[in-house]
Amino acid sequence: MDLRITVAQTNPVLGDISKNLDDHIRLTRAATAEGSDLILFPELSLSGYFLRDQVFDIALGLDAPELEPLRELSCGISIAVGLPERSSDGRCYNTLAFFEDGKLLSAHRKVHLVSYGMFDETRDFAPGESWTPIESRLGRFGPFLCEDLWHLGGQYLYALDAVDALLVASSGPGRGVSGPELESTGVWHDLLKSAARHTQAYACWANRVGFEDGVAFGGGSCIIGPDGQRMTGLDGLDEGTISGRLASAELFRTRQRAPLLRDARPSVVESGLALRAGRKPAVETPRG
Amino acid sequence: MADPHLDIHPELVTDILVRFLREELGSAGFSRAIIGLSGGIDSAVSAALAVRAFGPEAVLGVMMPYRTSNPDSAAHAKLVAHSLSMPTRLVDISAMVDGYLDQEAVPEGMRRGNVMARARMVILYDMSEDWRGLVIGTSNKTEMLLGYSTLFGDSAHAVNPLGDLYKHQVFQLARHLQLPTEVIDKPPSADLFEGQTDEDELGFSYADADQLLVRLVDERRSEAELIEAGFQLDFIRTIAKRIIRNQYKRVPPVIAKLSHRTIGQDFRYLRDWMS
Numbered sequence: 309m310d311l312r313i314t315v316a317q318t319n320p321v322l323g324d325i326s327k328n329l330d331d332h333i334r335l336t337r338a339a340t341a342e343g344s345d346l347i348l349f350p351e352l353s354l355s356g357y358f359l360r361d362q363v364f365d366i367a368l369g370l371d372a373p374e375l376e377p378l379r380e381l382s383c384g385i386s387i388a389v390g391l392p393e394r395s396s397d398g399r400c401y402n403t404l405a406f407f408e409d410g411k412l413l414s415a416h417r418k419v420h421l422v423s424y425g426m427f428d429e430t431r432d433f434a435p436g437e438s439w440t441p442i443e444s445r446l447g448r449f450g451p452f453l454c455e456d457l458w459h460l461g462g463q464y465l466y467a468l469d470a471v472d473a474l475l476v477a478s479s480g481p482g483r484g485v486s487g488p489e490l491e492s493t494g495v496w497h498d499l500l501k502s503a504a505r506h507t508q509a510y511a512c513w514a515n516r517v518g519f520e521d522g523v524a525f526g527g528g529s530c531i532i533g534p535d536g537q538r539m540t541g542l543d544g545l546d547e548g549t550i551s552g553r554l555a556s557a558e559l560f561r562t563r564q565r566a567p568l569l570r571d572a573r574p575s576v577v578e579s580g581l582a583l584r585a586g587r588k589p590a591v592e593t594p595r596g
Numbered sequence: 597m598a599d600p601h602l603d604i605h606p607e608l609v610t611d612i613l614v615r616f617l618r619e620e621l622g623s624a625g626f627s628r629a630i631i632g633l634s635g636g637i638d639s640a641v642s643a644a645l646a647v648r649a650f651g652p653e654a655v656l657g658v659m660m661p662y663r664t665s666n667p668d669s670a671a672h673a674k675l676v677a678h679s680l681s682m683p684t685r686l687v688d689i690s691a692m693v694d695g696y697l698d699q700e701a702v703p704e705g706m707r708r709g710n711v712m713a714r715a716r717m718v719i720l721y722d723m724s725e726d727w728r729g730l731v732i733g734t735s736n737k738t739e740m741l742l743g744y745s746t747l748f749g750d751s752a753h754a755v756n757p758l759g760d761l762y763k764h765q766v767f768q769l770a771r772h773l774q775l776p777t778e779v780i781d782k783p784p785s786a787d788l789f790e791g792q793t794d795e796d797e798l799g800f801s802y803a804d805a806d807q808l809l810v811r812l813v814d815e816r817r818s819e820a821e822l823i824e825a826g827f828q829l830d831f832i833r834t835i836a837k838r839i840i841r842n843q844y845k846r847v848p849p850v851i852a853k854l855s856h857r858t859i860g861q862d863f864r865y866l867r868d869w870m871s
Contacts (some may be wrong), residue, residue: 321871323869358868359866361865482612487605489608519616520866522616531706545612545615592690
C-alpha cells in the first residue's frame, strides 16, 4: 500500500441529497486533481445526521441512479461515502459505501447504532451484522461508523485482518466547553490514537461540522499514523480537507517494533466468548 | 475563583455561538437579527454575539420601557447598544399595556409583569417583519430550568444562543465580550416592578442555584450525594420541584393524539429540515 488519502470535513444540508451530492462531486474532483487515490467523507455525508422520519423519505438503494456520479468518479479515485441505505427488504441502514473502479465495492452497515442521550438511531435504522474489511485495490481497510469505534470488537477483528487503515466516518456532536478545545474532540482523538496503536494501522477520521437544530458537529478530522501519532488534522469548526500519504513501509516498521499481530491469541478470546455464551469452547483454555 | 463544575472557556463558547447564530439564521433564510435590550446582562450578551455574527448594522436592539421601569434599565441598554455600535429603537409600552390593564383592572404583581413581557414579544415579532430579522432569545439555562420567565413573553424567540449556559457562565461570557461593567456588576432584575431583583423574588442567589443545578441536571447527582456535598435538603427539594413544575414552559403545547401520525409524536422532523 502506498496511497494518498483525502479526508473531507463537510457540512451537509439536512435531507437534501441532491445538494450534498454536488458538494461530494466538487470535493472528489478536487481530490482527484490533487492526486489523491481515496477520499473519505463523514457519516451520513450525503444526507445529514438527525434525519428522524426523513430516513424513510430519502434512503437510497445502493444501486440507486442518484449514486451514478459517484460510481463514475470512482474510476479515478476510490470514494467512501455515508448515506441512509434502503435495502431490498425495506430495512434502512446507516451505511458507509465504498465505490471503486466504477462500481460499489463494499458497504459497511453501522454495527453499533447509538440510542442514548441525544441519539435515537435504533428507532430508524437496523444494525449491521458484520465487520468485513474492504479489499480495495489500494489496500485493506477497516470501515467504522462513529460509535462503532467505541466498541472493541471491530478493532480486534480488523487487527486480526491486518488492515492497513481504519476508515472512520462520524457525525460526532461537539460537547464539553470547559477547555480551549471541545471535550468531545479530545476524547475522539484519544480513541483514534489508541485504535491506531492497537491495530497498528493508520486511523483516518472524517467528522462533520455545522449545526442541526442547535447541535454543533465537532469536526477535528485527522489522520493518525500506525504509531499513534497525529500526522495531520483540521482544527476548529470550519469545513475543509486534509490529505496524507499512507505507506506499507510505515506499517511494517511499527509492526516489526512490536509484533502485536504475531502475538495475538484469538483462540483464547474465542474460548472466552464461548464460555461466556454458555457454549463449550472449541479449544480448552488451561486455568490456573 | 475557578469553578470546575461551571467554568466555560469563553473563546470556544463565543466561537460556537457565533457560528450557531449564523448557521441557524442562515438556514431560515435570514442574516439579520432583532433583540429586546433590557439593559440586563442576558440581552447584552445575546446582542454582542449577534453583532459578532452579523455585524452591528444587521442587529436591531429594541428598548421597551414601561412607565414604572427603572430609568437605569434604558440607560444601560443604550450603553450596551453604543458599545456594540448597533442601531436601536425605543418603544414605550405604557400606552399599549395600560390600555388593557386599565380596562380589565388587572391588579399589581405578576399578572401585570406578564402582560408587559408579552407586549414586548408582540412588538419584537412585529418589528422583526419590518427589520427582516429573526428574534434572538436571551433566556439562560438557569432561568429556563427554574421557570423564571413569562411563557410566550420573554421565552418567545426564534433561536436562543444562551439556553445552555448557566447564569455564572453568562457572566463569564459577558466579561470576555467586554460588555459595560455597569451591566455586569448590577444585581440581575426583570424590572417588572420597582426595586425588584431576581434573587429577592426567587428567594435564593443565582450562584447557589447554579451550583445545585449543574450537579442535579448535568452531573445527575442523587439527593444523598448533594447533601454530602453540603446542600440543604429543603433547598434541593425547592429547586427540584421548580424544575418539574415548569417543564411546560420548556416544551411545545400538548397535542391530543388521534391519527396514526401526530405532530410532535410520530411526525418527527427537525426544524432544520432540508436546510
